Amino acid sequence: MSFRNTFLLLLVLLSYSAKASFVLLPMDDATQQNHLKAYGITFWCLEKKYKASWLLNYRGGSFLLPDAADVRKECQIRGVSFEVLSDSETNTILNEIASPSQNMETVVLEKAPKIAVYTPKGKQPWDDAVTLVLTYAEIPFTPIYDEEVLSDQLIMYDWLHLHHEDFSGQYGKFYSSYKSTPWYIEQKKNAEDLASQLGYSKVSREKGAVAKKIRDFVIGGGFMFAMCSATDSFDIALSADGVDICEAMFDGDPSEPNYQSKLNYENSFAFKNFTLERRPERYEFSDIDMTEKRIVPIDKDYFTLMQFSAKWDAIPSMLCQNHTQLVKGFMGQTTSFDSNLIKSNVLLMGTCELNGEARYIHGEKGKGMFTFFSGHDPEDYQHQVGDAPTVLDLHPNSPGYRLILNNVLFPAARKKKQKT
Numbered sequence: 001m002s003f004r005n006t007f008l009l010l011l012v013l014l015s016y017s018a019k020a021s022f023v024l025l026p027m028d029d030a031t032q033q034n035h036l037k038a039y040g041i042t043f044w045c046l047e048k049k050y051k052a053s054w055l056l057n058y059r060g061g062s063f064l065l066p067d068a069a070d071v072r073k074e075c076q077i078r079g080v081s082f083e084v085l086s087d088s089e090t091n092t093i094l095n096e097i098a099s100p101s102q103n104m105e106t107v108v109l110e111k112a113p114k115i116a117v118y119t120p121k122g123k124q125p126w127d128d129a130v131t132l133v134l135t136y137a138e139i140p141f142t143p144i145y146d147e148e149v150l151s152d153q154l155i156m157y158d159w160l161h162l163h164h165e166d167f168s169g170q171y172g173k174f175y176s177s178y179k180s181t182p183w184y185i186e187q188k189k190n191a192e193d194l195a196s197q198l199g200y201s202k203v204s205r206e207k208g209a210v211a212k213k214i215r216d217f218v219i220g221g222g223f224m225f226a227m228c229s230a231t232d233s234f235d236i237a238l239s240a241d242g243v244d245i246c247e248a249m250f251d252g253d254p255s256e257p258n259y260q261s262k263l264n265y266e267n268s269f270a271f272k273n274f275t276l277e278r279r280p281e282r283y284e285f286s287d288i289d290m291t292e293k294r295i296v297p298i299d300k301d302y303f304t305l306m307q308f309s310a311k312w313d314a315i316p317s318m319l320c321q322n323h324t325q326l327v328k329g330f331m332g333q334t335t336s337f338d339s340n341l342i343k344s345n346v347l348l349m350g351t352c353e354l355n356g357e358a359r360y361i362h363g364e365k366g367k368g369m370f371t372f373f374s375g376h377d378p379e380d381y382q383h384q385v386g387d388a389p390t391v392l393d394l395h396p397n398s399p400g401y402r403l404i405l406n407n408v409l410f411p412a413a414r415k416k417k418q419k420t
């Protein structure tokens with residue numbers, strides 16, 4: 001081969017090796033203009049069968065995607081910041097992440113999870129943060145409710161979100177303030193009609209059966225995420241299985257005597273030794289919630305995300321990926337969890353030490369996992385019944401909403417054995 005041909009071949013090889021091979025979605029605070037939609041881009045890539053990696057603790061938990069024309073175009077359309085990397089640049093980053101001295105890890109994302117959102121068919125007088133952010137990030141989901149759950153359709157899904165729901169059959173404990181409002185009256189009637197259609201004499205029994213089906217979904221290997229009152233009311237329903245804890249205005253007959261002593265905490269996922277709120281006029285389920293026990297000023301209402309070993313504890317590391325470790329607090333019917341009432345095998349991932357409360361917890365049940373996130377809307381400090389939904393175009397970099405999307409995406413990860 002002549003020198004000229006050799007030189008040309010070398011130029012071609014150098015050009016090929018230097019060409020862009022990957023797209024990086026940086027997730028740090030300074031670079032990414034829309035953190036929330038970046039999750040949607042990553043999910044979209046998985047649906048398109050592209051390979052994707054989650055770079056834990058690298059620039060806020062960035063995503064590494066293949067360089068393709070449609071990937072770049074999709075980022076541009078959705079307003080997601082991206083950087084184009086050559087093979088050599090990518091290898092430098094991956095080598096840095098792999099170093100034993102760095103608390104970083106590369107997690108391969110394999111398959112887009114099938115997502116279900118447990119939500120009633122009718123319009124609600126409140127919004128749901130998960131539905132809002134899934135829609136905003138353009139991540140597809142299927143709404144399901146009691147009919148689908150009780151007919152064993154959960155087997156079709158990998159990930160389930162529990163809407164702002166009351167699994168105890170007490171209609172959200174809204175009785176005192178809203179018993180005369182049209183929406184409350186209609187919801188109560190719809191719930192009673194549905195329970196009857198499904199073969200149950202009481203809404204509390206029907207909701208208890210739904211809770212047990214969801215429990216079985218998790219035990220079988222499913223991923224469950226819940227916010228606000230769906231967290232504690234779910235555990236209450238499981239612990240009160242077979243026990244009537246509802247007063248007459250909820251189910252037509254009195255609660256059974258001494259029902260507190262009949263609770264079985266072994267049945268619950270996250271909470272132990274809690275005391276139920278017996279008074280129907282109180283907007284509270286139990287002492288799990290810290291709403292009325294909080295002494296946190298609004299300007300100091302933040303919770304801290306825990307740090308985990310990315311190489312050994314990839315799951316909690318994924319769930320805590322963010323561009324800040326300090327997340328603004330927000331209220332809800334269940335604003336936060338009393339740390340003393342959380343089971344010892346449940347992981348605290350976000351806490352407010354100022355008040356001895358947990359905001360963000362995670363655990364395993366059987367072959368599956370669950371995450372409970374307290375509060376109603378990460379960008380509406382004190383969301384009221386009837387308030388307008390949050391406009392996420394105004395909060396594209398929300399750390400609180402990022403935590404929700406971490407949970408949506410982590411079932412896509414290739415599983416590694418956890419050390420702790």
